[in-house]
Amino acid sequence: MKVVALSQRVDVFPERGESRDAIDQRLISFLLDAGFLPVPVPNGLCLQTADGRLTQDALHDWLHAVSPQAIVLSGGNDIGQCPARDLTEGRLLAHARCLCLPVLGICRGMQMIAHWSGGELKAVNGHVRTRHELSGKIVAEVNSYHGFSLAACPEGFEVLACSGDGEIEAIRHRNLPWEGWMWHPEREDVWAAHDVHRLKQLFG
Numbered sequence: 001m002k003v004v005a006l007s008q009r010v011d012v013f014p015e016r017g018e019s020r021d022a023i024d025q026r027l028i029s030f031l032l033d034a035g036f037l038p039v040p041v042p043n044g045l046c047l048q049t050a051d052g053r054l055t056q057d058a059l060h061d062w063l064h065a066v067s068p069q070a071i072v073l074s075g076g077n078d079i080g081q082c083p084a085r086d087l088t089e090g091r092l093l094a095h096a097r098c099l100c101l102p103v104l105g106i107c108r109g110m111q112m113i114a115h116w117s118g119g120e121l122k123a124v125n126g127h128v129r130t131r132h133e134l135s136g137k138i139v140a141e142v143n144s145y146h147g148f149s150l151a152a153c154p155e156g157f158e159v160l161a162c163s164g165d166g167e168i169e170a171i172r173h174r175n176l177p178w179e180g181w182m183w184h185p186e187r188e189d190v191w192a193a194h195d196v197h198r199l200k201q202l203f204g
Contacts, residue, residue, distance in 0.1 A: 002203060004031055005068035006038040007092060007109070009076030010085050026186040027074060027106075033191060034199050039066055043084045046091060059091050070102040070203045071095075073109025075184055078148065079121070090116055102177040102203045107146050110171065110180025119154030123147060124167055132183075134161040138170050140194050142183035149182070177202060 006028075008021040021043050031038040045059040071092050077085060089112050096103045105113040111121055127144045134140050138161035150168040153159050160170035160179070169182045179202055185195035 001035065001037045002069040003066060004036045004038050004070045004072055004203070005063070005066065005092060006031070006040050007071075007073045007085070007089050008040050008043060009074060009108075010043055010082040022076075023074060024186055027072075030186040030191060030195075031072065031199075034196050034203075036070065036199075036203060038072070039068065041088060041092065043082070043088050046087055047084055048087055059088065063095055068101070071104075073103065073105040073112050075107035075109060075145070077108060079108065079111060079115055086112075096178070097176065100176060103179070104199065104202060105178075105180035106186075107182055107184055110182055111146075111148060111150070113178060113180045114150050114154045114157075114171070117154040117156060120151040121148045122151040124149040126165065127163075127167065127182075132163040132169065134163065134169055136161040136170070138194065138198075140192065142169070142181075142192075143187050144182065145184060145187070146182055177204075 006023060008023045011020050011022050013020065023040050028038050045062050046054060047056040048054045073089050079086060093103065093116050115121060124147065127146050130144050131141055132144050134142060136159060153168060153171060157171045157173050159168055160172050163169050171180045185192060
């Protein structure tokens with residue numbers, strides 16, 4: 001069973017003075033049912049100051065110890081909201097690019113792939129708690145829970161699917177085994193066959 005490094009959202013509880021890493025248990029189940037072993041990545045392994053100076057850096061050691069064979073960037077949080085998560089996911093993408101590891105970005109994860117690759121995001125309406133029909137190389141009905149979308153396809157990628165209102169819903173890197181999906185496969189009552197199939201093809 002291939003080990004998959006899985007990024008986590010950050011939930012803040014001011015009344016307890018805590019910031020917690022979290023992952024939807026349904027995403028764990030989705031990856032397990034597809035035949036992969038998810039291992040959540042702590043966001044506190046690398047920290048930096050506001051000017052970009054690293055104050056803690058154990059992510060390299062974590063990656064060496066765990067040796068993931070693929071990476072999933074999960075949903076939740078807007079980019080810029082949680083600097084530790086942004087840093088962690090950027091480092092995961094750099095690691096994946098160096099080793100040519102497969103990557104799947106889900107919702108915010110797709111946005112992070114685009115942002116890290118030099119793309120821009122824009123606010124979008126009508127994409128929260130709804131469903132869309134996709135057209136393009138992926139034809140399906142999917143859920144939608146995002147307030148931001150890609151302003152354009154980032155350089156080096158191709159568009160796999162768009163929603164009916166023209167927003168980019170899925171992308172694929174032209175050379176690396178990387179994909180981004182704006183929907184949440186784990187939030188379906190029954191896993192969509194096209195999601196499971198694409199994941200297995202991507203991760204091998």
